[in-house]
Amino acid sequence: MILHSKAGAHGSLTIQGARVLDPGAGVDALLDLKIEKGIITELAQPAGKKRAGKGVAAEGLVLAPAFVDPHVHLRTPGREDEETIASGSAAAASGGYCAILAMPNTSPTVDNAAVLEALVEQAQKEAVIPTGFMAAISRGLAGEELTEMGELAAAGAAAFTDDGQPVPSAGMMRRALQYAGSTGRRLAMHCEEPSLSRRGQMHEGAVSAELGLAGWPAVAESVAVARNIALAAYEEQPLHLMHLSTSESVELVRRALVDGVQVSAEVTPHHLCLTDEAVRSLDSNLKMNPPLGSERDRLALIEALKSGAISCIATDHAPHARQEKDVPFEVAPFGVTGLETAFAALYTHLVEPGLLSLETLLDRMSIGPAHVFDLPVPRIAVGEPANLVLLDLEASWLVREERFRSLSINSWLLGQVLRGEVVLTMAAGRVVFGSDRVVA
Amino acid sequence: MAEIRVFEGEAQTTTTAPKRHLISIEDLNREIVERLLATARNFSRSLEREMKKLPTLRGRTIVNLFYESSTRTSSSFELAAKRLSADVMTVRASGSSVEKGESLRDTTRTLTAFQPDVIVIRHVQIGAPQLIAATTNAHVINAGDGKHQHPTQALLDLYTMQEALGHLAGLQVAIVGDVMHSRVARSLVQALNLVDASAICIGPPALIPRGFEQIGCQVSNDISEVETADVVYVLRMQQERIAAGESFVPSLREYSARWGITPERLRPGQFVMHPGPINRGVEIDARVADSPESLIEAQVRSGLVVRMAVLYDLLTQGPVSLAPTVNMNEVA
Numbered sequence: 181m182i183l184h185s186k187a188g189a190h191g192s193l194t195i196q197g198a199r200v201l202d203p204g205a206g207v208d209a210l211l212d213l214k215i216e217k218g219i220i221t222e223l224a225q226p227a228g229k230k231r232a233g234k235g236v237a238a239e240g241l242v243l244a245p246a247f248v249d250p251h252v253h254l255r256t257p258g259r260e261d262e263e264t265i266a267s268g269s270a271a272a273a274s275g276g277y278c279a280i281l282a283m284p285n286t287s288p289t290v291d292n293a294a295v296l297e298a299l300v301e302q303a304q305k306e307a308v309i310p311t312g313f314m315a316a317i318s319r320g321l322a323g324e325e326l327t328e329m330g331e332l333a334a335a336g337a338a339a340f341t342d343d344g345q346p347v348p349s350a351g352m353m354r355r356a357l358q359y360a361g362s363t364g365r366r367l368a369m370h371c372e373e374p375s376l377s378r379r380g381q382m383h384e385g386a387v388s389a390e391l392g393l394a395g396w397p398a399v400a401e402s403v404a405v406a407r408n409i410a411l412a413a414y415e416e417q418p419l420h421l422m423h424l425s426t427s428e429s430v431e432l433v434r435r436a437l438v439d440g441v442q443v444s445a446e447v448t449p450h451h452l453c454l455t456d457e458a459v460r461s462l463d464s465n466l467k468m469n470p471p472l473g474s475e476r477d478r479l480a481l482i483e484a485l486k487s488g489a490i491s492c493i494a495t496d497h498a499p500h501a502r503q504e505k506d507v508p509f510e511v512a513p514f515g516v517t518g519l520e521t522a523f524a525a526l527y528t529h530l531v532e533p534g535l536l537s538l539e540t541l542l543d544r545m546s547i548g549p550a551h552v553f554d555l556p557v558p559r560i561a562v563g564e565p566a567n568l569v570l571l572d573l574e575a576s577w578l579v580r581e582e583r584f585r586s587l588s589i590n591s592w593l594l595g596q597v598l599r600g601e602v603v604l605t606m607a608a609g610r611v612v613f614g615s616d617r618v619v620a
Numbered sequence: 621m622a623e624i625r626v627f628e629g630e631a632q633t634t635t636t637a638p639k640r641h642l643i644s645i646e647d648l649n650r651e652i653v654e655r656l657l658a659t660a661r662n663f664s665r666s667l668e669r670e671m672k673k674l675p676t677l678r679g680r681t682i683v684n685l686f687y688e689s690s691t692r693t694s695s696s697f698e699l700a701a702k703r704l705s706a707d708v709m710t711v712r713a714s715g716s717s718v719e720k721g722e723s724l725r726d727t728t729r730t731l732t733a734f735q736p737d738v739i740v741i742r743h744v745q746i747g748a749p750q751l752i753a754a755t756t757n758a759h760v761i762n763a764g765d766g767k768h769q770h771p772t773q774a775l776l777d778l779y780t781m782q783e784a785l786g787h788l789a790g791l792q793v794a795i796v797g798d799v800m801h802s803r804v805a806r807s808l809v810q811a812l813n814l815v816d817a818s819a820i821c822i823g824p825p826a827l828i829p830r831g832f833e834q835i836g837c838q839v840s841n842d843i844s845e846v847e848t849a850d851v852v853y854v855l856r857m858q859q860e861r862i863a864a865g866e867s868f869v870p871s872l873r874e875y876s877a878r879w880g881i882t883p884e885r886l887r888p889g890q891f892v893m894h895p896g897p898i899n900r901g902v903e904i905d906a907r908v909a910d911s912p913e914s915l916i917e918a919q920v921r922s923g924l925v926v927r928m929a930v931l932y933d934l935l936t937q938g939p940v941s942l943a944p945t946v947n948m949n950e951v952a
Binding site for chain 2 (some may be wrong): 381384385386387388389390391392393394395397462464503506507508509510511
């Protein structure tokens with residue numbers, strides 16, 4: 181078992197008149213959906229009038245497979261002032277997610293079965309949606325000794341990562357690939373060559389030159405991507421590359437896929453929507469690792485998403501306490517929140533301007549990541565558990581801190597008006613967001 | 621062009637206009653630069669009198685908030701304020717509540733409670749002046765934020781060049797050395813562009829930031845390109861650039877040999893400037909620093925009148941910053 185959530189009643193309801201859009205199943209039609217005890221039991225032509233029992237009037241809305249986020253920081257254990265399993269999973273539910281995977285760079289690190297088991301137990305008590313946990317590759321994320329991956333996999337580790345840190349030594353990376361392969365879980369890599377990124381604050385280019393902020397060269401990522409791909413190819417092991425941000429990395433992934441390497445990759449909403457130009461504001465909510473790249477990088481990432489070379493959108497939801505971000509840019513920590521805004525941000529910045537189709541966006545937010553991490557694939561089909569999201573594409577909403585269920589507010593979107601709003605989310609057969617839309 | 625208005629009582633201000641700050645050279649345009657330099661020239665004449673103090677800013681309060689050690693900038697701002705009869709208070713990070721871990725935001729709120737008219741801020745971190753501007757209702761002057769900007773330094777450099785050469789338009793300035801870590805270089809290149817002068821930045825490859833030419837200058841690694849410059853502007857070269865793991869250059873000795881400004885590398889009539897403090901024998905030969913062509917002391921003198929002009933302009937004249945401040949409370 182990888183995903184865990186608190187107990188709750190399975191929903192029995194109808195969702196009537198929505199445009200059902202499931203790119204994986206090839207469905208795009210106006211349909212009524214009947215869900216009984218959490219399972220989709222009927223997909224039918226719209227009845228026109230309200231069916232008996234509890235239901236949602238969904239005319240004009242889009243019903244899609246709910247989202248899966250393979251890269252979330254829940255800050256638990258250790259920084260429960262920034263996020264908890266309860267608050268982070270509630271935030272995810274309101275963002276349309278039916279499953280999330282949390283990173284192990286907590287305090288203490290998730291590098292042994294005892295810590296992981298405690299998290300699983302806590303998730304069973306408070307996770308609003310199914311939540312899984314990655315475990316560390318190396319003890320204390322120090323990059324020196326392997327964790328006991330066999331025991332961790334048995335305890336439910338979804339994958340292994342030292343996220344936030346690269347595995348600096350190539351030899352250690354090789355050993356990690358070899359050993360993880362024997363556990364059936366893949367490695368998820370934060371690709372950064374530290375001797376190149378150094379004390380970098382933002383993408384190295386004309387903007388960093390002008391602002392005087394220490395530059396983080398694109399090659400700091402692509403050198404590590406190249407090394408990791410070479411090692412995965414040599415060991416014939418699968419490899420997931422996290423939060424890619426440069427055109428050079430994208431090209432390396434594209435070539436590796438042509439060569440038959442089992443490589444998968446993810447990209448964040450902020451790297452798809454923003455460039456280093458945004459950093460001119462010196463707003464600390466534009467400081468992230470990896471940093472925002474050039475327009476060329478952004479367009480390459482969008483192309484890779486379209487072609488499928490990058491099959492996952494991951495928020496890298498990274499909550500930080502207010503006082504830690506309320507400092508000059510240079511001393512602010514890296515990272516921004518994203519669970520509650522990912523769909524609307526991408527719909528507003530990519531789909532509406534015509535840079536990406538809605539179908540591709542929905543696929544990469546849901547089916548793509550579920551496949552990579554062997555999670556239940558959300559599908560809208562008879563017999564499947566209800567993992568679905570109801571979206572109002574016409575709605576505009578103002579991003580403001582009062583709306584956030586996350587305990588942190590470090591969003592780059594604060595104050596922006598976005599198009600596309602999550603109306604209702606069902607995860608593993610339960611209504612986890614928008615229950616007020618269900619009427620008797 | 622503005623004349624100095626010397627009169628009793630409080631200077632006039634517009635209370636409805638958005639708060640005006642001097643955070644970056646980008647806050648200025650050519651017209652404002654010319655006005656500031658003209659005002660500085662007028663102040664320079666007033667300082668030739670026996671009674672040097674002007675009552676212009678009487679009753680105004682200016683806070684100098686210095687988080688980074690500084691001799692010439694802090695003393696120059698302090699004296700500028702005093703020459704204009706303002707009440708001035710200099711707060712240094714050491715020995716203050718900053719040492720007790722108070723955040724920049726809270727320190728600013730505390731000082732704002734004293735209702736200062738201007739906060740002059742020197743900080744090691746880029747973005748600190750913006751954060752203060754978003755917190756206080758005082759005017760904010762950036763006296764250097766990390767490697768970002770030092771706008772009053774660039775203005776005093778323009779003033780010094782104009783005094784020495786009689787004009788600014790068409791001047792060629794070679795900026796030599798550690799451009800990467802220099803807020804002075806960034807501000808100066810932008811300021812030279814505003815007055816139709818040109819800049820070439822010359823230094824070791826790792827100390828010229830990638831993409832720097834896009835802010836409006838040429839770049840080169842070849843020291844012989846100082847030849848056509850009217851002014852050779854030398855930047856400070858620090859020991860820490862050769863520390864283990866840094867290796868921006870192999871050694872100060874090698875830096876000096878390849879990029880140090882010696883009499884042999886200059887032609888007669890070329891002026892030499894340096895923002896100070898200078899490392900004799902490293903980036904600049906002692907003979908050059910002490911030569912008649914050296915404008916280094918003139919720069920310090922210019923600093924006083926230019927900072928008087930900036931304080932005066934912010935508190936009495938039209939906007940120095942054309943852009944109203946972004947309220948970071950609302951954005952963040």
